[in-house]
Each structure stands twice: as structure tokens, then as C-alpha cells.
Amino acid sequence: MSHWKLKMAGRKLAAPTAVGAMAIGALGASAPAVHAQQAGAANTAPEREITNVTGELYRFRQIRHIGMFLVTPDGIIVVDPTNSALAGWLKDQLDERFGLPVRYVIYSHAHNDHASGGEVFADTATFIGHENMRKNLQRPPEDAPLLPREQLWDVNGDGLIQQDEIDIGMYSNNFARRDSDGNGGLNRAEIWAARFAGNQVPPDITYTNRATVRLGGKTVELHYTGRNHSDDMTVVLFPDERTIYTVDFLTPNRPPRTQLDGGYLPEWVESLRRVEALDFDIISPGHESPGTKAHVTEQREYLEELVAAVEAGIAAGRSKEELIEAILMEDYDHLIEYDYSRAGNVAGAYEILISSQ
Numbered sequence: 408m409s410h411w412k413l414k415m416a417g418r419k420l421a422a423p424t425a426v427g428a429m430a431i432g433a434l435g436a437s438a439p440a441v442h443a444q445q446a447g448a449a450n451t452a453p454e455r456e457i458t459n460v461t462g463e464l465y466r467f468r469q470i471r472h473i474g475m476f477l478v479t480p481d482g483i484i485v486v487d488p489t490n491s492a493l494a495g496w497l498k499d500q501l502d503e504r505f506g507l508p509v510r511y512v513i514y515s516h517a518h519n520d521h522a523s524g525g526e527v528f529a530d531t532a533t534f535i536g537h538e539n540m541r542k543n544l545q546r547p548p549e550d551a552p553l554l555p556r557e558q559l560w561d562v563n564g565d566g567l568i569q570q571d572e573i574d575i576g577m578y579s580n581n582f583a584r585r586d587s588d589g590n591g592g593l594n595r596a597e598i599w600a601a602r603f604a605g606n607q608v609p610p611d612i613t614y615t616n617r618a619t620v621r622l623g624g625k626t627v628e629l630h631y632t633g634r635n636h637s638d639d640m641t642v643v644l645f646p647d648e649r650t651i652y653t654v655d656f657l658t659p660n661r662p663p664r665t666q667l668d669g670g671y672l673p674e675w676v677e678s679l680r681r682v683e684a685l686d687f688d689i690i691s692p693g694h695e696s697p698g699t700k701a702h703v704t705e706q707r708e709y710l711e712e713l714v715a716a717v718e719a720g721i722a723a724g725r726s727k728e729e730l731i732e733a734i735l736m737e738d739y740d741h742l743i744e745y746d747y748s749r750a751g752n753v754a755g756a757y758e759i760l761i762s763s764q
């Protein structure tokens with residue numbers, strides 16, 4: 408074993424089905440559908456569904472994206488409207504089931520696949536998100552310089568990313584669509600658009616470190632735990648329900664997706680440590696199934712070990728390709744999408760760490 412490859416204590420956590428069985432009462436879904444979703448076979452689950460977490464706290468899902476809502480006597484608090492189709496469906500469901508208006512929409516972060524669709528609630532709701540959402544929703548000028556990591560990709564140094572300079576699916580799939588000006592390369596604004604362009608309603612209220620929303624005798628806390636998958640990420644804590652909602656930077660039983668595009672290392676690890684310090688029992692994620700605090704610890708250990716191994720490899724002068732071969736994270740091969748994301752995680756960590764040196 409090479410010195411940069413850490414020996415890891417193999418500690419596999421039980422699948423989060425215990426939480427699911429204990430706390431997740433299906434409102435519209437059958438148990439087999441929930442299990443199919445856990446296995447990643449979402450095509451056998453209903454396209455959209457609402458499930459109860461505990462008390463008046465619910466998850467709503469479309470395919471693999473999940474938001475939440477909390478019902479109070481004075482109205483409903485929605486977290487992550489996701490997209491217009493799901494938000495429109497949700498509005499009808501809320502009207503039918505509860506007959507109450509949506510008073511607040513809280514955002515986990517600005518990315519277009521979680522924060523879009525809020526316009527259907529705009530007539531009754533106040534929108535809240537982290538202060539960095541405001542700048543993230545501004546399209547950069549077409550001549551904005553590439554970010555440090557993007558400059559690594561720009562092998563020919565022309566300030567644009569050509570198709571053969573990138574192997575991150577978000578950009579390389581549908582490259583022609585991403586290349587909106589059709590000049591054969593992606594500039595900073597076109598790269599930005601892949602994640603941020605959408606129909607997000609900008610937040611009416613932003614916060615810096617922590618915010619509290621009170622409605623109808625219920626309390627919801629917004630916690631900023633630092634930069635991770637993005638620089639505008641909110642952890643939503645429902646204290647009475649002892650539940651947190653986390654998106655993309657923390658998914659129970661699943662590593663971060665592929666090349667950690669747009670992410671921040673090593674701060675991501677510290678961000679997970681701050682989540683571990685919060686007071687909760689259930690973690691209800693924006694993807695996949697609920698889990699427990701033990702899954703937060705597992706995720707932090709995974710990322711901590713990944714970062715340590717990649718940092719050691721960089722210090723030893725190893726290439727990205729060598730590290731992809733060597734850093735196998737085998738003690739985590741039980742995680743969902745391990746085969747899909749492991750090599751990308753190593754490559755992404757390498758690029759983030761080397762471009763921020």
C-alpha cells in the first residue's frame with residue numbers, strides 16, 4: 408500500500424431503513440416504492456409523491472429530487488420548490504390536503520435543480536436563502552475569467568473550455584446546448600449557466616450565519632455551516648421534529664456526486680463537522696432516503712479520508728491519474744453510487760486542492 412493511501416477503519420453503517428420504518432409513514436407511496444427509490448431504481452416508484460417524516464413535517468419528491476414542507480395553523484413553509492412542474496403539482500396537493508397558503512419558501516442553495524419553481528408560491532410567500540445566493544444568481548459577464556479550477560481544464564489556454572478539454576457530464580453531455588453562443592467553447596458565463604441559470608425567485612430575505620423562521624407556533628432554523636458543495640448552502644433544522652434537511656453536500660449513505668464540481672475543499676469537511684454538532688435525530692436529504700447522525704459522521708470521515716489521501720498524493724508529486732488508480736476508498740464500497748462517483752471524487756478533490764494551492 409502506498410503511503411498516500413490511508414488505511415481506513417471499515418465501519419459500515421446499517422442502511423437507513425430503520426429510520427424509514429420508524430419515522431416515515433407513507434402518505435401516497437407503497438413501501439416497495441420507497442425501497443425501489445433507495446436502490447436507485449426510481450423508475451419503479453411513482454413519479455411524484457408526498458411522505459410524512461414526523462408530525463406535520465413532510466417530504467415531497469419528483470424522481471430523484473426531494474424538497475420538504477412544514478404545515479402550521481397559519482400556513483405552510485416549503486423548502487426547495489425544485490422546479491416548476493413539481494412546485495405546481497405540490498401547490499395543488501397542498502390546497503387539496505390542507506387548504507393553507509405557502510407563507511415561506513426556504514432555499515437550500517441556488518442551483519437550478521433545487522431552487523427553481525418558486526414562482527407558483529410568489530403571491531403568498533416570502534423567499535429566504537443564504538446571502539451568497541444573490542451573487543450566485545447573477546450571470547457573470549461573457550468575458551469573465553475562468554475560475555482557477557476551470558483554468559486547469561483549459562489546456563490550450565484560449566480562455567474557453569472545448570468539448571475535448573472536459574469530461575464532466577454536466578458540461579460534456581449536451582455540450583452544444585451549454586455552448587449557447589455556438590463558438591465551440593464554454594466561457595465562464597456558459598459554465599455558470601449549467602448550474603445556476605433557471606427560474607429561481609431571488610430571496611427576499613437573506614442571512615449570514617443563522618436565521619429563525621416562526622410561523623403558527625412552529626420554528627424553523629437556517630444554519631450556514633460554511634462552504635461545501637456550494638458557498639451558499641443552508642442546513643434547515645426543524646427543532647421540534649429533530650430533523651435536518653441537507654442537499655448535495657450531505658446525502659446519507661451516498662458519496663458526493665462524481666467530480667465535486669463547484670465544491671470547496673477542504674472546507675467541505677469542516678462544514679460536515681458543524682452539521683454533526685447540530686441537535687437532531689433524522690436527516691432528510693434532497694436526494695435518496697433519510698438517515699441518522701451516524702450517516703453524517705460517515706460522510707465526514709469519507710471526505711476527510713479522501714482529502715487526506717489526495718493531499719498526500721499531491722505532496723508526493725503524483726498525477727491525478729495515479730491517484731484515481733490508487734485511492735479506492737474501499738471501506739465505503741457499500742455506499743450508493745460508489746462505483747459511479749469514487750474515481751470522480753478523487754479527480755475532483757485533486758483539481759480543487761491543486762488549483763487552490
Ligand SMILES: [Zn+2]
Nearest residue numbers: 516518636655
Ligand atoms: Zn447543488
